Amino acid sequence: MLRKLLLLAVTAAYAWVIWRMTLTPQVFTSAQNSLVLHAIAWVQQLPHGSWFTYDRTEFLANIGMFVPVGMLAALWLPRRWWFLGAVVAVALSTGIEVAQALYLPYRVADPRDVLSNGLGGLLGATFVGLVRSLLPAPRGRRVRPRTA
Template sequence: MRRAVLLLLTLAYLAGVMWMTLRPSVYDAHTAGLLWAALDVFAVHPETAWITFSRVESWANVAMFIPMGMLPALLLPRRLWWVGVVVGFAASAAIEWYQGAFLTTRVSDPHDLLMNTLGAVVGAVFVGLVLPRRRPRRPRTRAAASTPVW
């Protein structure tokens, strides 16, 4: 059951990533207007002036690819957690290639490849090295199940 739920989440997540990255424009006029209005508010205050479009875009790329590293690491045996990094890098490279080859309104950017891969690294490392390991269950024997515990 756990595996089926993870596969369903993976498919939904991949559909979302494809929708965000493989269409001609990420922002419509309304979304772009909201983003720039928020950035203008941040720019007025010295404490938040460091929040720029470039930084928001970079960290959004990291955040979007954390599940790209996590999901393969959760689906595969624990010792293969690093496959999430490879999957994240490969998916990001494919996206950047597609954007450069087929979308004249998008820019293929090596910085995006780096930030996407960083997100995949964060996700895979979290699953592989930070999440606690589950102990394998010992099968219950019939004798152990019928023995009363006093």
């Protein structure tokens, strides 16, 4: 019971993070956006850092943002259905992109986001599936034989 309450609290908190990052009119203030751009420019100055573009950074960030989604979804599912955590992540991402296209004119709905979010969800769900496969299965409730 405590496990489910903790999982519910973590899921609700992360749902707020996803909502804040994807379904509000603006993710960053101009100062925060400037900081991100400066950080990318700094990394590009490093040896072999030229590949680190804004688009690639965003793609990698989207993967990272949805790893917990896949993990949480897999934790809610029965052990053998862990892979559906990735399906949940793709469905959630698709819904977000549709909502952005329909209701948030200042946001950009991009099918690549569904791909990167789906990859993140797959990574998270796979991690949970792997860890669960290494742990012993929980014991079922034992039924006591009736005595006359």
